[in-house]
Amino acid sequence: MTSESIMVPRAQSLPEKVCGQHRDRQAIVYIRQSTLQQVERNQESTRLQYALVDRAFALGWPREAIVVVDDDLGRSGASIEGRLGFQRLVAEVGLGRVGLVLGVEMSRLARSCRDWHQLLEICSLFDTLIADADGVYDPSNFNDRLLLGLKGTMSEAELHIIKARMLEGRRAKARRGELAKSLPAGYVARPSGEVIFEPDEQAQGVIRLIFDLFERLRSVGGVLRYLNEHNIQMPIRRKDGPTKGDLEWRRPSRATLHNLFNNPIYAGVYAWGARPVDRRRQKPGRPGTGRCVKAPDNVEVFLPDRLPAYISLEQFESIQAQIRANLPSAQGPVRAGSALLSGMVICGACGLRMQPTYNNNGQVARYICNGMHMAYAEPICQSLKAAPVDEAVSRAILRSLEPAALEISLAVASDLEAERKSLDRQWQQRLERAQFEVDRARRSYASVEPENRLVARSLEKSWEEALASQARLMVDYDRFQRERLQAPSRTELEAIRTLTQDLPALWQAATTTQRERQEIVRLLLERVIIKMVDDTEHVEVTCHWHGGNQTMHKVIRPVARITALSSYPALIARMKELYEAGHSSRCIANILNEEGFVPPKRRNTYTPEMVRHRLVAAGIAKPQRKKPSASAMIVREPDEWTIRELAEAIGMPQATLYY
Numbered sequence: 001m002t003s004e005s006i007m008v009p010r011a012q013s014l015p016e017k018v019c020g021q022h023r024d025r026q027a028i029v030y031i032r033q034s035t036l037q038q039v040e041r042n043q044e045s046t047r048l049q050y051a052l053v054d055r056a057f058a059l060g061w062p063r064e065a066i067v068v069v070d071d072d073l074g075r076s077g078a079s080i081e082g083r084l085g086f087q088r089l090v091a092e093v094g095l096g097r098v099g100l101v102l103g104v105e106m107s108r109l110a111r112s113c114r115d116w117h118q119l120l121e122i123c124s125l126f127d128t129l130i131a132d133a134d135g136v137y138d139p140s141n142f143n144d145r146l147l148l149g150l151k152g153t154m155s156e157a158e159l160h161i162i163k164a165r166m167l168e169g170r171r172a173k174a175r176r177g178e179l180a181k182s183l184p185a186g187y188v189a190r191p192s193g194e195v196i197f198e199p200d201e202q203a204q205g206v207i208r209l210i211f212d213l214f215e216r217l218r219s220v221g222g223v224l225r226y227l228n229e230h231n232i233q234m235p236i237r238r239k240d241g242p243t244k245g246d247l248e249w250r251r252p253s254r255a256t257l258h259n260l261f262n263n264p265i266y267a268g269v270y271a272w273g274a275r276p277v278d279r280r281r282q283k284p285g286r287p288g289t290g291r292c293v294k295a296p297d298n299v300e301v302f303l304p305d306r307l308p309a310y311i312s313l314e315q316f317e318s319i320q321a322q323i324r325a326n327l328p329s330a331q332g333p334v335r336a337g338s339a340l341l342s343g344m345v346i347c348g349a350c351g352l353r354m355q356p357t358y359n360n361n362g363q364v365a366r367y368i369c370n371g372m373h374m375a376y377a378e379p380i381c382q383s384l385k386a387a388p389v390d391e392a393v394s395r396a397i398l399r400s401l402e403p404a405a406l407e408i409s410l411a412v413a414s415d416l417e418a419e420r421k422s423l424d425r426q427w428q429q430r431l432e433r434a435q436f437e438v439d440r441a442r443r444s445y446a447s448v449e450p451e452n453r454l455v456a457r458s459l460e461k462s463w464e465e466a467l468a469s470q471a472r473l474m475v476d477y478d479r480f481q482r483e484r485l486q487a488p489s490r491t492e493l494e495a496i497r498t499l500t501q502d503l504p505a506l507w508q509a510a511t512t513t514q515r516e517r518q519e520i521v522r523l524l525l526e527r528v529i530i531k532m533v534d535d536t537e538h539v540e541v542t543c544h545w546h547g548g549n550q551t552m553h554k555v556i557r558p559v560a561r562i563t564a565l566s567s568y569p570a571l572i573a574r575m576k577e578l579y580e581a582g583h584s585s586r587c588i589a590n591i592l593n594e595e596g597f598v599p600p601k602r603r604n605t606y607t608p609e610m611v612r613h614r615l616v617a618a619g620i621a622k623p624q625r626k627k628p629s630a631s632a633m634i635v636r637e638p639d640e641w642t643i644r645e646l647a648e649a650i651g652m653p654q655a656t657l658y659y
Helices: 036-041 043-050 052-058 084-094 113-125 142-175 201-217 220-229 254-261 313-325 371-376 386-447 453-483 490-501 503-508 514-524 568-580 585-594 608-617 643-650 654-658
Strands: 026-033 066-073 098-102 129-131 187-189 195-197 234-237 247-250 270-272 301-303 345-347 355-359 364-369 382-385 525-532 538-545 550-556
Touching (some): 201 220, 386 453, 386 514, 386 550, 643 654
Parallel strands (some): 098 129, 345 525
Antiparallel strands (some): 234 247, 525 538
């Protein structure tokens, strides 16, 4: 074959790709900017994209057939999600209504190869041309398709390079501790970028009070209740809007307190990378979603002593440990129930946590191991009354506290005085702020011209509102003064010292709440392991103390059946011996009590009736014949009934018939 016989196809000129079948359909001009800031600042780029309407007209489309799709201004091209304009474009092409798609460059249409090649495939199937500033392309033509694919790949790579460069710059700045971050309550930034404490004294005092409250109450819920009970609000600086930077006071919430306690900045730590994006959790079209929270010690940048601190790093770690311990799967916070060891008891048989249950209106507590029973319907592992275990642990706690009695008395007095001063300081600061608002409103009203009544009326109303708010606050403060904790007198301090010298009396005092006892136990004990010995009245209680020490205690629990007593065989043998010796039931009961035999259900002594019943049940004695009742010996008419017979016949309790 000669070279002259080879047919080389002549390249089509750009206008030749545009045919009448294309001009019979619409031409869509697609316009997009990645962010709203670009829409506002890069207006020249937006004008260039709108100018593509003239290019479509030059290619032969009448102006009424040219459609501008600008729904995606301020939308990123990284994904089709959330881009209503691009979705509309693809739909119109798929319906065969579009002959030409114009964009100033390929990156305006898509920066994702997946979305880009999907558009190319649809345009190829429906014979739709694509045009940019460089030329017109036919996706059904292999050479044009190759060039379009290369341009789409370059657009995606360009986005990746831009993101990587920006992220690396942020990371390098964060490693130096210079990357600006949104500051939480209690901090402000100077114009130079330096982070300082909140200059408002009241706002700073509230933040310090919150951390002091957690040290005492040991739970987020307890702190929240205290703040709401005393009407203490959170200081928040506005981050946007016309009042940006102004200090506002908002009602505290659990989420706000959780964020405060979990933020290491309050310990003086500069942390970055604590909330990375997990793409598996990210919702399409919502780039701010999918964030996961890392532990403070696992963040990418952790620089201690870089910022002013409200608490020490050790205090911050202690707060984190307490919050983890308060989770339902952990020990949990102090509860309001009567069980002393709620959330701390471990089953010695299976190792699961034992739960407290209550009956008799919450007066009687039990520790029950029912985890496997609830999950797999297996038999309950262990169940016993809480009282004997709580008493044994209380005795151990009191023995451990005896050397610290004097320190306890001083700490109690100090805590009372500190709480009184803290609340009074908060009220004084609130009153001072209310007076400032009144003075500012008065000055504003005084500075306006009297003739300008339009402004004067508005300022006068603001002044009246400030005065009314101050009056309400004064009334609340007077009520607080009447109900607040008074400073302990010398007599009260002496009573505190006397009580702490007799710790058992203080422990059992009516003024000591069960919640306070639980808090003391948690400060000293890590957990308590309970194991019943062969389902008898004997219980082994192992206390694991903070610091690693362990103590074993033997406890006697009440049992429901006398046969569950470990001394039951010896008891029956002794009863039989005394009965065969001719002793009466009363005499046998007295002898058993003297010899130390104890009945079940925590009774102190045996009674003759109990002895007689047990002798009959064990087959040692014969049951006594019951004497016939008086009603059975009376001759009755056919229509006469006894109370018992009538109650059985009509199904009514005898006590009801008597009334």
